Amino acid sequence: MGTIQRLGQWAIGTSERLGRGYLFLMAILAGIPGSLFRFSLVIQQIYSVGVLSVLLILISGLFVGMVLGLQGYNTLVDFGAEESLGVMVSLSLVRELGPVVSALLFAGRAGSALTAEIGLMKSTEQLSGMEMMAVDPIRRVITPRFLAGFISLPFLAAIFSAVGILGGYLVGYGLLGVDDGAFWTQMQTKTDWYDDILNGVIKSIVFGFVVTWIALFEGHDAIPTSEGVGRATTRTVVHSAFAILGLDFVLTALMFGDV
Amino acid sequence: MRQKKSTEVTVGLFVLLGMGALFFLAMKVSNLSAFNDEQGYRVTAEFENIGGLKARSPVTLAGVRIGRVERIELDPETYNANVVLNLYASFDTLPTDTAASIYTAGLLGEQYIGLEAGAEEEFLKDGDVIELTQPALVLEQVIGQFLFSKAEGDE
Amino acid sequence: MPLIEIRDLHFYRGDRAIFKGVDLDIYRGKVTAIMGPSGTGKTTLLKLIGGQLVPDQGTIMVDGQDVHRLPHAQLYELRKRMGMLFQSGALLTDISVFDNVAFPLREHTNLPESMIQDLVSMKLQAVGLRNAKELMPAELSGGMARRVALARAVALDPMMIMYDEPFTGQDPISMGTLVNLIKRINQSMGLTSIVVSHDLEETMAIADEIYLLSGGKVIERGTPDTLQDSSSEWVKQFVEGLPDGPVPFHFPGMSFEDDLLNRKAVK
Numbered sequence: 001m002g003t004i005q006r007l008g009q010w011a012i013g014t015s016e017r018l019g020r021g022y023l024f025l026m027a028i029l030a031g032i033p034g035s036l037f038r039f040s041l042v043i044q045q046i047y048s049v050g051v052l053s054v055l056l057i058l059i060s061g062l063f064v065g066m067v068l069g070l071q072g073y074n075t076l077v078d079f080g081a082e083e084s085l086g087v088m089v090s091l092s093l094v095r096e097l098g099p100v101v102s103a104l105l106f107a108g109r110a111g112s113a114l115t116a117e118i119g120l121m122k123s124t125e126q127l128s129g130m131e132m133m134a135v136d137p138i139r140r141v142i143t144p145r146f147l148a149g150f151i152s153l154p155f156l157a158a159i160f161s162a163v164g165i166l167g168g169y170l171v172g173y174g175l176l177g178v179d180d181g182a183f184w185t186q187m188q189t190k191t192d193w194y195d196d197i198l199n200g201v202i203k204s205i206v207f208g209f210v211v212t213w214i215a216l217f218e219g220h221d222a223i224p225t226s227e228g229v230g231r232a233t234t235r236t237v238v239h240s241a242f243a244i245l246g247l248d249f250v251l252t253a254l255m256f257g258d259v
Numbered sequence: 260m261r262q263k264k265s266t267e268v269t270v271g272l273f274v275l276l277g278m279g280a281l282f283f284l285a286m287k288v289s290n291l292s293a294f295n296d297e298q299g300y301r302v303t304a305e306f307e308n309i310g311g312l313k314a315r316s317p318v319t320l321a322g323v324r325i326g327r328v329e330r331i332e333l334d335p336e337t338y339n340a341n342v343v344l345n346l347y348a349s350f351d352t353l354p355t356d357t358a359a360s361i362y363t364a365g366l367l368g369e370q371y372i373g374l375e376a377g378a379e380e381e382f383l384k385d386g387d388v389i390e391l392t393q394p395a396l397v398l399e400q401v402i403g404q405f406l407f408s409k410a411e412g413d414e
Numbered sequence: 415m416p417l418i419e420i421r422d423l424h425f426y427r428g429d430r431a432i433f434k435g436v437d438l439d440i441y442r443g444k445v446t447a448i449m450g451p452s453g454t455g456k457t458t459l460l461k462l463i464g465g466q467l468v469p470d471q472g473t474i475m476v477d478g479q480d481v482h483r484l485p486h487a488q489l490y491e492l493r494k495r496m497g498m499l500f501q502s503g504a505l506l507t508d509i510s511v512f513d514n515v516a517f518p519l520r521e522h523t524n525l526p527e528s529m530i531q532d533l534v535s536m537k538l539q540a541v542g543l544r545n546a547k548e549l550m551p552a553e554l555s556g557g558m559a560r561r562v563a564l565a566r567a568v569a570l571d572p573m574m575i576m577y578d579e580p581f582t583g584q585d586p587i588s589m590g591t592l593v594n595l596i597k598r599i600n601q602s603m604g605l606t607s608i609v610v611s612h613d614l615e616e617t618m619a620i621a622d623e624i625y626l627l628s629g630g631k632v633i634e635r636g637t638p639d640t641l642q643d644s645s646s647e648w649v650k651q652f653v654e655g656l657p658d659g660p661v662p663f664h665f666p667g668m669s670f671e672d673d674l675l676n677r678k679a680v681k
Binding site for chain 1: 266267269270272273274276277278279280281283284285287288289290315317369
């Protein structure tokens with residue numbers, strides 16, 4: 001009985017949260033037109049969400065690309081196909097690793113910060129205080145952050161992929177002596193602008209939407225104590241990771257499934 | 260809340276960096292710069308067997324890339340494959356008796372279509388059909404034939 | 415007609431009743447105090463008046479408008495004329511004192527920056543913190559933060575201010591400062607003030623009328639003087655701070671004897 005009851009509690013609690021999350025999203029979306037008129041608020045947030053993540057993205061992208069170069073070379077050289085290193089690096093990055101890894105890093109860096117910030121504003125009554133000053137906190141605080149996350153991640157993912165490809169090139173050409181021309185031309189013939197790169201960009205737009213939504217919702221829905229905010233921050237990272245990887249599978253199946 | 264000027268500038272740089280990365284991906288990594296679909300013209304070639312040819316495989320003449328495979332269809336009457344080629348508009352002087360063959364780049368490489376120019380005075384136009392085609396070599400068939408002939412020779 | 419009329423207010427948090435039929439009148443230009451032991455929902459009452467919470471039954475009329483029947487936009491219009499001082503101050507932590515006070519002005523008006531400068535300086539001067547305007551909220555003491563919040567609450571020249579526990583956790587000096595400020599601001603700006611508190615002495619000093627709440631109901635109402643002379647057991651306990659009385663020292667439930675006996679029985 002106890003187990004079944006707990007299962008029921010869990011199911012009810014989860015669907016309540018989903019419902020609140022949905023309503024929250026609707027409120028955010030309703031605030032978007034207003035935010036576009038006050039774009040300086042969004043710019044402020046792009047700074048703290050996007051610009052401050054650039055260094056992390058640059059360094060991670062470079063190393064991921066370099067590792068891809070090394071590992072790819074070791075596998076490809078057995079087939080005498082080391083000229084295909086460029087293709088391997090570029091396709092892995094623009095299709096998968098660029099959008100997915102940068103979204104995971106984004107959730108850890110910017111998403112958790114957003115949750116903590118909103119949770120803290122809630123627990124110190126700042127959101128409530130704004131409401132009483134006749135300022136809608138969703139429109140003033142939440143929506144600009146949502147737009148900023150949604151705008152920043154595709155750029156971050158593109159930077160990640162570009163730097164990663166350069167990293168793969170550095171290792172492949174500089175360290176392992178793969179032919180310079182073959183590296184780039186093979187990459188260019190096999191990487192398609194629409195099918196590979198734009199699909200990767202679409203993925204990162206979807207991830208940006210979902211991660212920012214989760215982060216803001218967790219902050220807004222947090223129990224307003226230090227412990228509650230701490231747990232909400234953890235939940236943001238965990239739920240974002242699940243959402244990113246799950247959605248990545250769905251999107252990949254939709255985009256590349258019917259080759 | 261006054262907007263700090265430096266914030267705006269760094270956000271501007273961030274957007275530029277992102278755009279730059281996308282531009283790099285478009286021009287240097289992908290084939291966006293290599294061709295433009297709309298300006299090409301299409302001809303069809305019928306093959307008995309296309310092997311591992313795929314949409315987007317390159318089409319070359321004397322080793323130079325002049326287009327790509329747009330789509331591949333199966334003809335329900337002849338049971339052959341109809342391959343639609345998209346050729347660059349600038350190569351509009353291919354004679355009508357041009358031959359198309361399917362080759363493999365290297366032993367394990369991708370397959371592509373190689374064209375060989377004929378001698379006719381007239382040129383291929385949009386919607387024309389290439390009559391002379393040579394199917395892809397299927398490795399198993401080649402090996403099978405080789406073994407067969409070898410066995411026959413021994414007897 | 416009173417500025418705020420509360421009729422038959424019921425409010426539940428889960429299954430727990432916070433208010434079971436509260437009637438309250440708050441008159442213009444007066445300082446009305448709402449007092450009661452902790453956990454009687456005094457803060458909840460302010461949130462109900464501000465429209466942040468919705469009652470389960472009953473009405474709250476502010477300036478002739480039913481707060482909970484107003485459409486979103488009109489509720490926000492009404493809130494511009496309500497100031498609220500939160501217990502924590504609720505200052506925005508990422509901007510300076512000056513920007514905090516300027517916040518409602520910048521959000522709701524299109525005044526030129528020079529005029530905002532002047533207005534903010536005026537409001538900060540009134541709470542004695544004009545020279546602290548470059549500080550960040552984290553650099554302020556609790557009393558100073560409340561004074562900044564007060565300057566912010568009056569920035570839009572509201573018709574009323576709600577004070578949520580303004581004296582809690584203050585040292586005697588800043589307590590005195592706040593008492594003076596509330597009194598002075600109420601007089602000089604012709605405001606209506608609602609003070610929620612359980613600090614008896616300070617509240618008695620500034621209130622024109624006091625409501626005592628307990629168990630979800632209004633137990634007593636009157637001027638500070640009449641309350642002091644009240645014959646009610648409950649009022650006496652509250653005013654004199656006796657540990658046991660109508661408000662029991664023990665959390666209600668099984669008696670200690672039964673508890674002991676029961677435990678033996680289980681063994």
